[in-house]
Amino acid sequence: MGMAINQLPRIREECEVFHLSEKQCREIMSRLHNDLVKGLGKDSHANSIVKCWITYIQDLPNGKERGKFLALDLGGTNFRVLIINLGENHFDMQSKIYAIPNHIMTGTGIALFDHIAECLANFMKEHFVYEERLALGFTFSFPLKQLGLTKGILQRWTKGFSCSGVVGEDVVQGLKDAIARRGDVQIDICAILNDTTGTLMSCAWKNHNCKIGLIVGTGSNACYVEKTENCELFDGEPGKPELLINTEWGAFGDDGTLDFVRTEFDRDVDVNSINPGKQIQEKMISGMYMGELVRLALVKYTRMGLLFGGRGSDLLYERGNFYTKYVSEIESDKPGDYTSCMEVLEELGLSHATEADMAGVRHVCECVSRRAAHLVSAGIATLLNKMAEPRVTVGIDGSVYRFHPHFHTLMCEKIAQLVRPGIQFDLMLSEDGSGRGAALVAAVACREREVQA
Template sequence: MGMRSNTSNVIREHCKELQLSDDQISEMMSRLLEDIQLGLGKNTHQKSIVKCFVTYVQDLPNGTERGKFLALDLGGTNFRVLIITLGEKHFDMKSKIYAIPQSIMLGTGTQLFDHIAECLANFMKEHNVGEERLPLGFTFSFPLKQKGLTKGILERWTKGFNCSGCVGEDVVQLLKDALSRRNDVQIDVCAILNDTTGTLMSCAWKNFNCKIGLIVGTGSNACYVERVENAELFDGDRSKPYVVINTEWGAFGDDGRLDIVRTEYDREIDQHSINPGKQLHEKMISGMYMGELARLVLVKFTKQGLLFGGRGSDLLFKRGNFFTKYISEIESDKRGSYVNCRQVLDELGLSHATDQDCGNVRYVCESVSRRAAHLVSAGVATLINKMGQENVTVGIDGSVYRFHPHFHDLMTEKIAQLVTPGIKFDLMLSEDGSGRGAALVAAVACRDQSRRHNM
């Protein structure tokens, strides 16, 4: 027994570098706050790493929005088209998911937007609105520099996309061009927004305290409600007190300011990614990388003879083969049971694992996901403290937050330690956030337009 438990101790010792100390967390929080202030500042924005783009969204839903709206939601390997009918405090939503083949993710911008336009046109015909002219909200979950509610310049691709001819272009225009090449449906693009803003809007529709939108899914990012006087780049309506800021915090650390907590595993993930040196914060947190982080740790321990009696498998040793959903499954096992863990290890050709190995694999997964949850919590607490309101709801979407069995609890516990005493906060799961949110931004924009037309 002594020998075996000794292995576990060695593994726990090695995993310590994945644990963030209180000092590291408070240092990261003050660095993130500094970077956010640089992003908001007129003279510092150009050079800032955390861009803090102005979204031009100034009004949260107030429940009076009515009508029929389309929404497009593009942010990962597939995209959704939605039609939403808003009535008196109820809404009806129909949506369809379309795949985006890898060839299109890495092809030309024209191919991408022609594909989107085709799916949109087909969807409208299926729902018998092909003849109507409908307002559309477009959720586009990549870093956008917005010039207005309906104009967004793509800053960079993330999350495995790399379409040519899009960076530096207005994506609303790219969509409109694709629609006019077809010329079979009529659409008013009322708003373009990021999925964090969609999540915020969607949750604020139900809960007026919601002031932060957070994504912990394929990527990680957050937006929050900022006072107009702090948003120095905002050139819209300054008579309104607030504007939503899309932080793009996934890029935090791209200048080396996260090196205090990055490990060899983080460096390896970054080197083999499609965008080396970019989105370093996101690469420590999000679903696109979490499984691979765990795999790298497991491979290292196996090669050191600490796991599986030193016998790995071809599948374990191949990049990308340990999916993030495996982490959720393994951590869903009841204490002392390894049913899911064994199933995952069997799939990876590791059926020779002992109970001891299973316990250690679980420990590695917990270390990776706890670190991700603590990093996200530090970011959320930074925003809550910056806003200084005494009661804030955080609207959250994304597969990691939604499906990981302990992520919510890890975050609740950590944020509570990090917020200014006296501040109350709530974490709220967004139901189909970015889609409904896009329609709500369009609805609020239309609500304002119709008010202007009727004046």
């Protein structure tokens, strides 16, 4: 066999489409800023893409919350039930993960809520609180129009869900009805929130500078603390200066504003998704799509003869076979070492890959994940500039941020480049935000109720 031609320079050239220049990042920021302002405005909200829903949370935890609370966390292919005991500067938490079978993810809303209520009741039995009346915080990580702390109307399903009869309905009522149909447990749903809000609340309990919550996991979204006067749609009690806003920024780009940086691979992922044309920014960032973007690029470069000597494999050519966790594993190898990369390629039936091929595969992974980190950073920098506070902590959760070896560093560098001079920020990994955060929102709600009582 003669010397193979080194195709890495060609691959690098092809991957330029994933590169976001600083100029492009700043253009993205200005477009996102305009969309945030539209979402907050009374007259522009109905037609805005980035919805900026009001969460009705006006009080962050102050560390004085006490008691026993339930939390329910639904946002992906499984959900968790938690029981949390808040004490002086500590809390203990027990939780259990329950699967959501595929037929329930795509079945009726009634079946979904009955399944959740059944798991809740079983959990209460296992933790000997079956007879008690407990307050529950409900993390529901899908786009919600909130009409109050305990009233949220599902706008659309995302992330592979399509249960019938839920869109346009109050999901708290859906869960209450399911609990009532059972008739065996007593639960007060004190608050509904989404995972970004939970992450912010969970981090704020420890760190009072935390004013932004970010998820980079299966999906991507952010929430932040806004001045109440800027929230034209707010109809709650006046007098409190701040209000938490759930941006639902995953939908940024649904009207074409990101087309100037999208690639053929992004369009392919979108067209073949369960929700074409929706959640365009999310599809460029999050864990549900990142592996597929890499796979599509690898397929193209293989067909061009730049990878694997032009010989792919059935597994490589099939949708969904390149998992996002592979991206994190491949990028965790030290320079010059391709152990994880080799294992991944062998799993995909590509054991004929050379070292040059592995370098090419790693480069594709790096370009896709770097672009995701830069897009998220442009979003966070937009929020930091809008808030214009001297120092803000960003609470972050989600599998991509948590497990990708360079995501944190990429974000720190890029945000620092994009924020206005004089603004300082910290990125804080949330410990179990959506669970603990839900209990904290319930606890704060109960605390506030007692104050008013």
